[in-house]
Amino acid sequence: MADEEHQKLSTFVKRVHQMLRYEAHRVGADKAWKEHCNKSDILQEYAISMHKLASVFWEKNATDRNKSVQCRIKWVIEKCVLYFFEGEKEIRRTKEKDKIQKFGNATEKCTRAFAKYARVTASKETLTEAEFLTLLDVGSCYNPFRACPFLYVIPIDIAPAEPDVYMCDFLNLAVVKPEQPIILDGRTIRELPSAVCDIVVFSLLLEYFPCPKQRYLCVCKAYDLLKPEGLLFIITPDSKHSSANAPIMKNWRITLAQLGFSRVYYEKLPHIHCMAYRKDINPELSKQWSSFQLHKKNDTQISADLHIPQDFQEIHDKCDDIADTKVERTNQEDEALVQMFLQLPYD
């Protein structure tokens, strides 16, 4: 039997997600979100629960790849090293350039954009590579990337669990003109300049939002905040077999391609999907790929949504009291629940 406290924390986190989905269904996503952000006691308890789940319970399983979701942080760092320091970035740049040349006149505009980008960055490149990489960790909670030596981390959260995490609602963050200074108003961030980040991380973030449009807004914002050739990491929970939610993952890929992202790394680990998307120098190629995929599916229009399996589940017309984490269950039901929440509180 799994630890009782582990189960209680997982249940609390899951109930916050359920409550938000229920409220969004009842009063609309925008209103529900606004009200949710004012529930400081629940946000605070969520922050404490999440921090404890990740740093105590998941940490215990950190060395076992089959059990651990803790490896999500390691996965992101490993892929950053491969991409930024071990040549993958240059390989991708060459591939993009080759494809553009292959497509010929139709993409003449792309070729010009590419050449201009190469000229502008050539002088800065060596300097940039030697400096820290700027990583925006959205929904950071407890700043798990803090210890990484080559990262300058900007951790943000609506409910920081650690004092070095900035208070910020990403949905309402203003993206301002590039080359503006980053304004840190005390421990709160209200705006960031565009094209300022090498890396944006959404680790277990997107499923928090009750509505597919809010998730889409997040990826659009990440696109604006990233430098060309920067990476967006998305870690999303799924304890099922890799093929079970493959159509949803494919739709994400098509939607992100429509924005100008191409997928660089993907891995299904036992409890999570791990993905890294590159902001292409020119968005036309990935847009073309996306249109081709839609054509194959006989779809004409890309949806400005990012769905998760929970969107297709029935919304219960009554949401249990969030504070009441004690539910009457049989031993068998208890065991099933524990197995389900052993690693992640979402599925």
Ligand SMILES: C[S@@+](CC[C@H](N)C(=O)[O-])C[C@H]1O[C@@H](n2cnc3c(N)ncnc32)[C@H](O)[C@@H]1O
């Ligand atoms: C499930 S936790 C994940 C924490 C951490 N990233 C991890 O991998 O362990 C989701 C976090 O996202 C935060 N969050 C949700 N919506 C947010 C928003 N709009 N802006 C910033 N943070 C948000 C929550 O407060 C919560 O700490």
